Amino acid sequence: MPVVSFVSQVLQVTNLLGVIPTYASEAEAIEAFSAGPAAPEKTPATRRTRIVCLDSSNDLLAYLKVLLTRAGYEVFTTRNPSDARTLVVATGPSVVIYGPGTQASESVIEKLRQGDPNLAVLVLPSDFSTAEASQAGTDLVERVRSALKNQV
């Protein structure tokens, strides 16, 4: 049974290991600063499936953005419900994700679907932000994939 770091496991499972650099020791991490900043990741030029995320927490939105971007989607995030409606109209996403900090009522979802009847709306459970990051992340990506499959 291999010894695996808990945090590195979370980063690997959520595919974020390449986002934040990790080092074995403090000395190595300090020394790495002298090498200069790493080049930012290049995003593919092809159009990717778009997802709009809405939640009241900036931390959770940052997590959703980096998680879904690394999973191959183009992600737009906002904290404002009216901005979310504007983003849905402007970007034409395939999936809209409502975070636990929002109130996604049936009427709101119906309004969103008026423009695109195939639009998948996912409402995250209330314990999403407090669940283990790797578990919550993998579950969300699986939900997004199954929702997109159902659309096709």
Place this chain on the structure above:
Amino acid sequence: MNVPAMRAAAGVLAANKAAHGNAFRAFIFMSELPRLRSGQVQAAALRRARKGARLEGNAAGTNAKKITVLRRAQGRFSSDRLKSRTETHRRPLPSASFGTSTGGYYRSKGCRAKGRGATKDKSNTAGLSRLRSGQVQTAALRKASKGRPPGRQGGRYPNFQLRRGPGRYGRVMPTMELTLQSEATEFVVIIRCKGRIVSGDAVRALQLETEKLTHLKKRVVLQLAEVSFIDSAGLGALVRLFGSLRAEGGGLKLCQLSPLFRRFSRSRIYSA
């Protein structure tokens, strides 16, 4: 008057009212309202006072730590109502620990006593001679409800153990689950984390510590050797921290990730 500040003050009033479950008591802590000047706090309290409340305490001056707003007790607290309120205060002691801002545990003598036990706490009524009898009772209740945990003050329950668990209303109390130790070197700030990086107080503490230390040095090393758990919001906070530091020309490096004996399933990895 600053309208957002007033809204914040009203929010604190409402939150305190809801947290303590007392319709007749509300606190404004100056620490919670760093942007408010004393005049604004006074205005917030006075606005509440106009709605049938009575302002008491040192509301004037910048040194006022808190303002206590009491409703007019006259004719409002009949014996039955006071009894029902006393019942509210006589909830059984939970086996929970105390978070950073839990408060409201009713442990002192007054609240442990039967019936109108709180009114028997004579010491609490000192300095309240100007109040009417109903006010004395409510004031005594209020004072008794502010008792510190006996384990901390070494009083009635010297062996009282602070443990984590469900709170007074069955919810988990916020606890400071993350310990931070920071060290600033010539070029880099090292922050050693111990505990759980979870949403709430832990993430807020990490953000505050980082903001405090990264005024001049934007290069941060997070040592996560003793981090046992990280949730979605915690990981999001790390991502945000990384992004903000990189945007300011610095960077964030993680090191000494905590060891855990667990079989790692590669089947869960997905790729872009």
